[in-house]
Amino acid sequence: MKSITERDLLHELFPETARELFGEGTTARPTLGLYPIADGRLALVRRERLVELEPIETTTKKNAFHCDLCHVTRSRGEVSVYRAHVAPRTYRYVTLCLGTQHCLGRAGHAGLSGLADRLLD
Ligand SMILES: [Zn+2]
Numbered sequence: 001m002k003s004i005t006e007r008d009l010l011h012e013l014f015p016e017t018a019r020e021l022f023g024e025g026t027t028a029r030p031t032l033g034l035y036p037i038a039d040g041r042l043a044l045v046r047r048e049r050l051v052e053l054e055p056i057e058t059t060t061k062k063n064a065f066h067c068d069l070c071h072v073t074r075s076r077g078e079v080s081v082y083r084a085h086v087a088p089r090t091y092r093y094v095t096l097c098l099g100t101q102h103c104l105g106r107a108g109h110a111g112l113s114g115l116a117d118r119l120l121d
Contacts, residue, residue, distance in 0.1 A: 032113060
């Protein structure tokens, strides 16, 4: 029996996102990661699960924001609010630094795992 890989699954469920993440014909298989994809969106992947984070416009007048990944307080221009479609008719909202790589560096694996727990449970 042919086993189905995470990549096969992603290609089936989210063909466009999987192509952006893995390209065609690569064997990369991230088990936990946050990846910039097209149009300012991010893809949070854990094993066979994937959730897309879509940046949304906010009209808040706040000027201090708490990053939900690295937990640093940022100013308005340094973050984006993202909407994650976690289940049918269910969205969760997270605030993340715009500098994804630096944010990930501060958060580390444990921080990213915590975010995945919130969005991919
Ligand atoms: Zn951050």
